[in-house]
Amino acid sequence: MKEIPVRSSFALMLAFEEPLSSIPLKGLSFKNSEVLSWGFCDSSKPGRSITGERWVLHSTAEYAERIISQTGPQKPSSATLTKVAEDLFQEFQCTGIGISQPYFKKAHRWGSAFPAASIAREQKCLWDVKKRLAICGDFCVSPNVEGAIISGMAAASKVTEILSSL
Ligand SMILES: Cc1cc2nc3c(=O)[nH]c(=O)nc-3n(C[C@H](O)[C@H](O)[C@H](O)COP(=O)(O)OP(=O)(O)OC[C@H]3O[C@@H](n4cnc5c(N)ncnc54)[C@H](O)[C@@H]3O)c2cc1C
Missing domain, CATH: 3.90.660.10 (Polyamine Oxidase; Chain A, domain 2)
Structure with a gap:
């Protein structure tokens, strides 16, 4: 962890x-x-x-x-x-x-x-393509609701991409 x-x-x-x-x-x-x-x-x-x-x-x-x-x-x-x-x-x-x-x-x-630092400033969420696992939260972007929403949207789009390619 x-x-x-x-x-x-x-x-x-x-x-x-x-x-x-x-x-x-x-x-x-x-x-x-x-x-x-x-x-x-x-x-x-x-x-x-x-x-x-x-x-x-x-x-x-x-x-x-x-x-x-x-x-x-x-x-x-x-x-x-x-x-x-x-x-x-x-x-x-x-x-x-x-x-x-x-x-x-x-x-x-x-x-x-x-x-102390945003851990996924570029990708906006953590994404493991092999496990098809997206992790989102304010800690990925910035410590406020905006950061949490942007990260959640990035994770949702990763999941949508995978689902649409099935
Ligand atoms: C007192 C306070 C005031 C704030 N005021 C502002 C403000 O005015 N403006 C602003 O932009 N931001 C504010 N924030 C920050 C904002 O609330 C957070 O940035 C935002 O809520 C983060 O969203 P999140 O979904 O990443 O995490 P969270 O909102 O923390 O959600 C995480 C969720 O995961 C659940 N969870 C945690 N561990 C587990 C587990 N092991 N299993 C299952 N569920 C789990 C938690 O119960 C929680 O529901 C404030 C925060 C606090 C504490």
Whole structure:
């Protein structure tokens, strides 16, 4: 069985009284940030409460590793999580896109959050033609639903190819 190396991340949940109308998107990735990698508008997901607006920010793996190397591998203290929340929120504000003050701000550590590397970036899934076996998942492409869907579609197309040649 192939073991997939994983990396940690910190996630920050933010809740705002009013929607962040200065952001015309429901998800964004941060380029050239040493602290933040992704942000998602959690309130835009189906079935979520429509009062105010909630966002989830993810730290970079490098930031998480730096904090863990300073504080140790044990469960982070509330002081550490408060500092992480401040760091992530400050970086969000540094984008200059007019982020208001949230009424709720809480960070948590996500131990084995992401695969350290995508294991099938080209093929999008693992495929053993002799065994007619396709294996798909976010770990093949990227650690999000988009990655999982792309990988699932690649695996389905491999299986369809085999079935149509029978
Ligand atoms: C808390 C959280 C929040 C997230 N938020 C976002 C987000 O906002 N946006 C985004 O894009 N992504 C998000 N993700 C990531 C996203 O959920 C995953 O990338 C996606 O679900 C991966 O899909 P998958 O089918 O590859 O794996 P999974 O969804 O993990 O599905 C794997 C399935 O295999 C089953 N399974 C595992 N082992 C076995 C076994 N031995 N036998 C039988 N069945 C087994 C599991 O029970 C599970 O049903 C989040 C993930 C978490 C945990």
